[in-house]
Amino acid sequence: xxxxxxxxxxxxxxxxxxxxxxxxxxxxxxxxxxxxxxxxxxxxxxxxxxxxxxxxxxxxxxxxxxxxxxxxxxxxxxxxxxxxxxxxxxxxxxxxxxxxxxxxxxxxxxxxxxxxxxxxxxxxxxxxxxxxxxxxxxxxxxxxxxxxxxxxxxxxxxxxxxxxxxxxxxxxxxxxxxxxxxxxxxxxxxxxxxxxxxxxxxxxxxxxxxxxxxxxxxxxxxxxxxxxxxxxxxxxxxx
Amino acid sequence: xxxxxxxxxxxxxxxxxxxxxxxxxxxxxxxxxxxxxxxxxxxxxxxxxxxxxxxxxxxxxxxxxxxxxxxxxxxxxxxxxxxxxxxxxxxxxxxxxxxxxxxxxxxxxxxxxxxxxxxxxxxxxxxxxxxxxxxxxxxxxxxxxxxxxxxxxxxxxxxxxxxxxxxxxxxxxxxxxxxxxxxxxxxxxxxxxxxxxxxxxxxxxxxxxxxxxxxxxxxxxxxxxxxxxxxxxxxxxxx
DNA sequence: CGAAGCATTGAAGTGCGTCAACAATCGTGG
DNA sequence: CCACGATTGTTGACGCACTTCAATGCTTCG
Numbered sequence: 001x002x003x004x005x006x007x008x009x010x011x012x013x014x015x016x017x018x019x020x021x022x023x024x025x026x027x028x029x030x031x032x033x034x035x036x037x038x039x040x041x042x043x044x045x046x047x048x049x050x051x052x053x054x055x056x057x058x059x060x061x062x063x064x065x066x067x068x069x070x071x072x073x074x075x076x077x078x079x080x081x082x083x084x085x086x087x088x089x090x091x092x093x094x095x096x097x098x099x100x101x102x103x104x105x106x107x108x109x110x111x112x113x114x115x116x117x118x119x120x121x122x123x124x125x126x127x128x129x130x131x132x133x134x135x136x137x138x139x140x141x142x143x144x145x146x147x148x149x150x151x152x153x154x155x156x157x158x159x160x161x162x163x164x165x166x167x168x169x170x171x172x173x174x175x176x177x178x179x180x181x182x183x184x185x186x187x188x189x190x191x192x193x194x195x196x197x198x199x200x201x202x203x204x205x206x207x208x209x210x211x212x213x214x215x216x217x218x219x220x221x222x223x224x225x226x227x228x229x230x231x232x233x234x235x236x237x238x239x
Numbered sequence: 240x241x242x243x244x245x246x247x248x249x250x251x252x253x254x255x256x257x258x259x260x261x262x263x264x265x266x267x268x269x270x271x272x273x274x275x276x277x278x279x280x281x282x283x284x285x286x287x288x289x290x291x292x293x294x295x296x297x298x299x300x301x302x303x304x305x306x307x308x309x310x311x312x313x314x315x316x317x318x319x320x321x322x323x324x325x326x327x328x329x330x331x332x333x334x335x336x337x338x339x340x341x342x343x344x345x346x347x348x349x350x351x352x353x354x355x356x357x358x359x360x361x362x363x364x365x366x367x368x369x370x371x372x373x374x375x376x377x378x379x380x381x382x383x384x385x386x387x388x389x390x391x392x393x394x395x396x397x398x399x400x401x402x403x404x405x406x407x408x409x410x411x412x413x414x415x416x417x418x419x420x421x422x423x424x425x426x427x428x429x430x431x432x433x434x435x436x437x438x439x440x441x442x443x444x445x446x447x448x449x450x451x452x453x454x455x456x457x458x459x460x461x462x463x464x465x466x467x468x469x470x471x472x473x474x475x476x477x478x
Numbered sequence: 479c480g481a482a483g484c485a486t487t488g489a490a491g492t493g494c495g496t497c498a499a500c501a502a503t504c505g506t507g508g
Numbered sequence: 509c510c511a512c513g514a515t516t517g518t519t520g521a522c523g524c525a526c527t528t529c530a531a532t533g534c535t536t537c538g
Contacts, residue, residue: 043469061379064465068380071375083372086365086478091372091470115357122353125364126325132371133322133330136310139374140300142381143308143426147494167482178516185384192494196519210516226303230282231330237324386526417484431526433486449484449535 001053001101002027004077004165011164012130013123013239022117026109027051033100035176039080040094046084047107052076055100056176058094060184070185072134073097073158073177078166083128085110097174122239133231142187145226147196150186153225155206155213160229175213240292240340241266243316243404250403252362252478253370261356265348266290272339274415278319279333285323285344291315294339295415298331299423309424311373312336312397312416316404322367324349337415361478372470381426384465386435389425392464394445398454399468414452 002024009015030053033039039050039057057074074080074212080094092140114121125188137157141150162173177185183193200206205221207214215221241263248254254262269292274349278289278296296313310331319333323348353360376396380389399413409430416424422432439445444460446453454460 059375061375063379063383067383069379070376083368084359086368086476087372087472088476090474092375114361117361118354118357121357121364122325123359125360125367128364128368128371129322129325133326134372135371135374135378136298136300136331138378139310139381140302140308142378143423144302144306180516189495190517191496191519195494198518210317233326233330237325237327419484426525429485430487430528434526437486 001030001074002103004053005051005079005103007166008077008164009123009127011236012126013236013237014185015123018080019117019120022113022120026105026113027061028106028109029104031104031184032100033096033102035096035099039096039102040084042091042093043089045089046081049105049110050080050094051103051105052078052080053101053103056097057100058095058097058181058185060095061092069187070181071138072131072158073185075158075162075165076167079124079127082124083131085124092154097181098228109155112137115119119239126132126237126239130233133233137231141237147186147188147192148199149225150188151182151193151196151200152205152221153227154182154185156218156222156225157229158213159215159218160232160234164234170214171216171218172212173209174211175208177213179188240269241342243292244290244318244342247316248362248366250473250475251365252476254362258356258359261352261359265344265352266342267345268289268343270341270343272335272341274335274338276335277332277468278341279329280322281330281332282328284328285320285326288321288324288344288346288349288412289319289333290342290344291317291319292340292342295336296332296339296438297336297420297424298329299334300331305388307423308426309420310377311370312424314397314404315406318363318366321363322370324363358478360404365476365478369472374471374474384426386427386431387438388464389427390421390432390435391444391460392466393421394423394452394454395457395461395464395466396468396471397452398457399471399473408439409453410455410457411451411453413450414447415450 006015006020052074054076057068057080059072060068060070062068081090082163141153145153150234159168159173162168167173177192179190183190186193197208205217205224245254245259258275279285290314293315296319297309299307299309301307319331323329380392384392398407398412401407406412418429418432420428425432436447444453444456444463
């Protein structure tokens with residue numbers, strides 16, 4: 001289970017056996033959390049960071065009127081709130097979108113890790129910077145892409161991110177979000193999300209059932225989305 | 240000039256005299272860059288990071304059709320591409336929005352700094368995490384706020400960010416963006432930006448001239464924006 | 479003074495939102 | 509295993525926030 005996280009790191013940087021041990025050592029326990037639970041609430045003081053071992057998480061922000069925006073999605077192997085290690089509290093909630101398994105890294109251990117292995121500090125820093133790059137791509141989507149292109153883009157992004165952790169079968173992956181949650185990612189209403197999905201189906205680009213997304217024509221989908229995975233930084237670098 | 244940057248850091252963490260010296264030591268030269276220049280191009284390999292000593296910068300992303308989204312604004316004292324230190328290339332361009340003065344930090348010096356002072360690695364990591372928090376707030380704006388509220392929110396955010404660096408006089412600050420650039424921040428057209436500004440003026444909330452923004456009723460503006468500066472993390476923490 | 483960029487305005491169009499009803503599916507308890 | 513309420517997905521009619529297009533006036537600066 002933990003291997004997915006290391007695989008994600010190793011997609012971007014070299015990790016030695018010793019470094020791997022040091023990273024594993026940061027995690028004390030692992031917990032199961034049911035669907036639709038709030039894991040971290042905005043403003044709470046933090047002294048641990050959570051690694052998502054399995055399942056789906058969202059970072060959500062709300063307006064007074066009840067409108068909700070999901071600012072990020074997380075899948076197996078992602079750190080949910082590594083940024084909380086330096087921020088000490090979050091500006092958003094972290095909620096489960098499915099049953100989840102979570103690894104817990106106390107901040108004091110991350111402190112020791114980053115003191116003893118400055119390179120691993122940079123590696124983890126890199127991972128939060130990749131999160132930020134995804135935020136920027138979402139900003140572009142929300143600001144300038146149409147509903148159709150925005151949705152297509154999200155499906156392409158998740159395909160690539162899930163593939164790193166071997167969570168893709170063929171051109172299909174588990175997709176636990178309902179249309180309301182999808183609308184909260186895309187800045188749309190559920191009604192318009194529904195119509196947009198139907199248009200994607202009608203064009204033969206995707207199939208979306210209760211719990212599973214299948215990409216029927218990846219080239220065409222990426223075309224609609226103007227998808228370029230460069231922002232996911234899937235190449236190795238020296239640190 | 241460099242003091243503004245340190246002031247920004249010290250708003251969030253303690254920086255000792257020795258640490259200050261170490262940080263200053265990272266910067267080799269300083270450069271002047273004229274208005275509307277591209278400082279860093281998306282995809283270029285990076286070996287320096289740029290500190291904005293004076294002026295305004297934008298991070299921009301484009302679609303094939305020519306639509307442009309500004310994903311972040313930077314003012315005096317902000318690092319423009321500190322995230323480039325770990326990413327090694329950017330997923331966006333960095334452009335000047337005014338005449339600028341830039342400090343240059345070669346990555347090898349940042350490497351030495353983060354090796355020798357793990358705490359300063361965490362401090363700089365924190366700063367990129369605050370950038371990401373601002374990205375998330377923009378995501379919320381683009382996804383869920385109306386044009387009016389979105390614009391009001393941006394004006395409130397910049398007011399606070401500029402005040403840290405003493406770039407605010409009364410309730411007024413220099414604002415070099417034209418309506419096109421403003422529309423690129425807000426995900427709107429220039430026509431609608433123009434009409435929204437007029438509505439803000441009509442309600443007596445702001446005054447916006449060629450080069451200057453004046454907030455006439457900050458409480459009301461923050462109300463329209465549902466502005467809460469918590470996401471800017473303006474409190475001190477241990478690292 | 480003249481050209482180029484920028485701000486402003488009006489009229490008409492559209493992508494997406496709102497409201498409201500209904501259908502399908504799911505989860506639960508009997 | 510079925511019944512039934514609750515949740516989720518689907519559809520239609522209509523409305524609006526924002527866009528598009530295009531013209532005009534206003535700055536600014538060589």
